[in-house]
Amino acid sequence: MFDTVLLSQAQTRLTERRSARAVLTARRRTEIYAALPEAADIDAQMRSGLVRAVRDAFLGGARGAAALEACRERNLALHGRRAELLVENGYAPGALDEKPDCPVCEDTGFADNRPCACLTQIYGGLQRGVLSRRLDLERQSFDTFDLSLFSDETDPAERESPRDRMDLLQAYCRKYVNRFAPDSADLLLRGGPGTGKTFLCACIAGALAAGPRWVVYETAADAVGYMEAEKFLRDPLSAERADRLLACELLLLDDLGAEFATPFSQSALFHLLSVRLAEKRRTIAVTALTEEELRRRYPPQLSSRLEAFDLLPLFGGDLRRR
Numbered sequence: 001m002f003d004t005v006l007l008s009q010a011q012t013r014l015t016e017r018r019s020a021r022a023v024l025t026a027r028r029r030t031e032i033y034a035a036l037p038e039a040a041d042i043d044a045q046m047r048s049g050l051v052r053a054v055r056d057a058f059l060g061g062a063r064g065a066a067a068l069e070a071c072r073e074r075n076l077a078l079h080g081r082r083a084e085l086l087v088e089n090g091y092a093p094g095a096l097d098e099k100p101d102c103p104v105c106e107d108t109g110f111a112d113n114r115p116c117a118c119l120t121q122i123y124g125g126l127q128r129g130v131l132s133r134r135l136d137l138e139r140q141s142f143d144t145f146d147l148s149l150f151s152d153e154t155d156p157a158e159r160e161s162p163r164d165r166m167d168l169l170q171a172y173c174r175k176y177v178n179r180f181a182p183d184s185a186d187l188l189l190r191g192g193p194g195t196g197k198t199f200l201c202a203c204i205a206g207a208l209a210a211g212p213r214w215v216v217y218e219t220a221a222d223a224v225g226y227m228e229a230e231k232f233l234r235d236p237l238s239a240e241r242a243d244r245l246l247a248c249e250l251l252l253l254d255d256l257g258a259e260f261a262t263p264f265s266q267s268a269l270f271h272l273l274s275v276r277l278a279e280k281r282r283t284i285a286v287t288a289l290t291e292e293e294l295r296r297r298y299p300p301q302l303s304s305r306l307e308a309f310d311l312l313p314l315f316g317g318d319l320r321r322r
């Protein structure tokens with residue numbers, strides 16, 4: 001599943017890349033033709049031979065097939081002669097061939113009616129770019145994970161250190177990313193300020209976005225804002241953003257509980273989580289609220305939905321001060 005806006009941006013990148021290469025090829029061809037007129041002559045023969053063969057092929061039947069076959073053989077010989085000529089003059093044998101960057105899809109972006117790996121790679125990069133505006137994907141990733149940032153002092157109430165807990169949870173999250181699928185669990189990351197919630201979010205988002213999975217990060221307050229503007233102001237940009245919240249494969253809903261508690265915000269959040277659950281799209285909610293606070297703040301249907309999420313409880317000092 002793809003974010004259609006980003007997918008079309010990725011296709012545009014591919015088109016730009018294709019035209020940039022066409023310009024380079026044309027320039028190189030002009031240079032070589034000027035130096036080696038015979039090469040230009042061979043190319044002209046190959047082209048006109050092909051045009052004739054295609055015209056004959058339209059006649060159909062055995063005559064058309066024979067014409068195409070004869071043309072193929074003639075062009076193969078001409079191609080060989082051209083390669084010799086190029087090598088004799090210090091060029092690469094394929095200097096006049098236009099080679100696609102991606103042999104699988106020939107730079108169209110699609111192969112077998114599916115997005116090609118070259119296109120999804122560009123898409124993944126664009127998606128990481130979008131997420132990077134909100135999350136520090138460069139410094140906060142599974143690859144750069146630094147457990148020493150977390151205190152190794154045992155917390156009497158938790159009977160373990162924040163470092164041990166984070167070690168456990170980051171291992172869980174790695175597994176979650178590797179096995180991510182429509183039937184994965186929804187997660188609830190809970191912890192006070194600076195316990196590493198957003199840090200884990202960034203690790204998960206970065207790894208899945210590169211996949212590429214369609215990942216959207218939003219704070220609960222902004223999510224509610226988009227849904228509100230869509231409903232009451234009929235604002236098209238907000239509507240597009242609200243649609244993305246519903247449609248993405250993974251939604252990271254940060255700061256749940258920091259949004260204004262209004263009847264609208266509560267029903268909007270319930271609607272969001274319900275639709276995503278029904279459509280088998282996964283949600284990771286991040287909150288500083290305890291279970292008791294969630295129950296007090298939200299109506300029972302919403303708080304019980306959140307309680308059904310797999311809980312990842314974080315604790316400890318303020319990571320951001322370190």
Ligand SMILES: [Zn+2]
Nearest residue numbers: 102105116118
């Ligand atoms: Zn490709």
